[in-house]
Amino acid sequence: MSTEPRTDLRSGTAGWPGGWRRRRRRARIRAVTRTIGIVACSAEGAALCYRTICLEAAAVMGEHNHPEIVLHSIPMARHMVHVRVDDWQPVAELLLHSAEQAAKAGAQLAICPDNTVHQAFDRMIGRSPIPWLHIARVVAEEASRRGWRRLGVLGTKYLMSGPVYAEALAAHGIAMEVPAAEQREAIDTIIFKELVNAVVRDESRRYLQERIAELARAGCEAIVLGCTELPLILEAGDSPLPLLDSTRLLARAALREALRPAPR
Numbered sequence: 001m002s003t004e005p006r007t008d009l010r011s012g013t014a015g016w017p018g019g020w021r022r023r024r025r026r027a028r029i030r031a032v033t034r035t036i037g038i039v040a041c042s043a044e045g046a047a048l049c050y051r052t053i054c055l056e057a058a059a060v061m062g063e064h065n066h067p068e069i070v071l072h073s074i075p076m077a078r079h080m081v082h083v084r085v086d087d088w089q090p091v092a093e094l095l096l097h098s099a100e101q102a103a104k105a106g107a108q109l110a111i112c113p114d115n116t117v118h119q120a121f122d123r124m125i126g127r128s129p130i131p132w133l134h135i136a137r138v139v140a141e142e143a144s145r146r147g148w149r150r151l152g153v154l155g156t157k158y159l160m161s162g163p164v165y166a167e168a169l170a171a172h173g174i175a176m177e178v179p180a181a182e183q184r185e186a187i188d189t190i191i192f193k194e195l196v197n198a199v200v201r202d203e204s205r206r207y208l209q210e211r212i213a214e215l216a217r218a219g220c221e222a223i224v225l226g227c228t229e230l231p232l233i234l235e236a237g238d239s240p241l242p243l244l245d246s247t248r249l250l251a252r253a254a255l256r257e258a259l260r261p262a263p264r
Helices: 020-032 043-061 076-083 088-104 116-127 135-145 157-161 164-170 181-193 202-217 246-258
Strands: 036-040 069-073 109-111 150-154 175-177 222-225 243-245
Touching (some): 036 043, 036 246, 043 069, 043 246, 076 088, 076 116, 088 116, 109 246, 135 164, 135 222, 150 157, 150 202, 164 175, 181 202, 222 246, 243 246
Parallel strands (some): 036 109, 222 243
């Protein structure tokens, strides 16, 4: 008796997970995917974004499969010298250069898994050779889809006091709360002295949990992890409120976009 799996021609299965119809569909998906360009700023944020795309693509593209990805990384130090003095035009030029290099390597859409530098987004998007997804707009769309009207936002001090999330959330009629100024400084220190260097401390987690509890008391319905390294220290079980992980939401949006046919 043959030990080969029997093929059910009606269902397209072949006795083990998959089947010829599923394999043909995945082959078609591979043929139409667009190449994602990751414009990196911090190593940890870019790595988490890259890893999320690769791991979650398998569900629709098959095991060990994902869209082609190009990553271009200018050292974060070159961004920060301008961010610290509130000079966003040079940051825009760095983002544009990365997009141009990614496009030359084959990228057809760009993402930047760094919330803070999106303050320079509008200064460069009109000159970019490829389209972008905006991280805060992706988060705002998800919050609106889930019906939330007031969010707490955690991130760098530049992000929490800047316009990136205020504008993106306001476009959906969503209010924004952030910690007090002294607390923003402390969170900024946790990010730049610990998380971007892959240092995770329990006492820092507890500090962030206290800030989340305060935002919950202020009426927030969910918390935006508006720094791409915050998911390294905060998970769903660490918070009394739902978490909007900007890094993973951006990665998933890029994956969805890569699976759409390119505009003609």
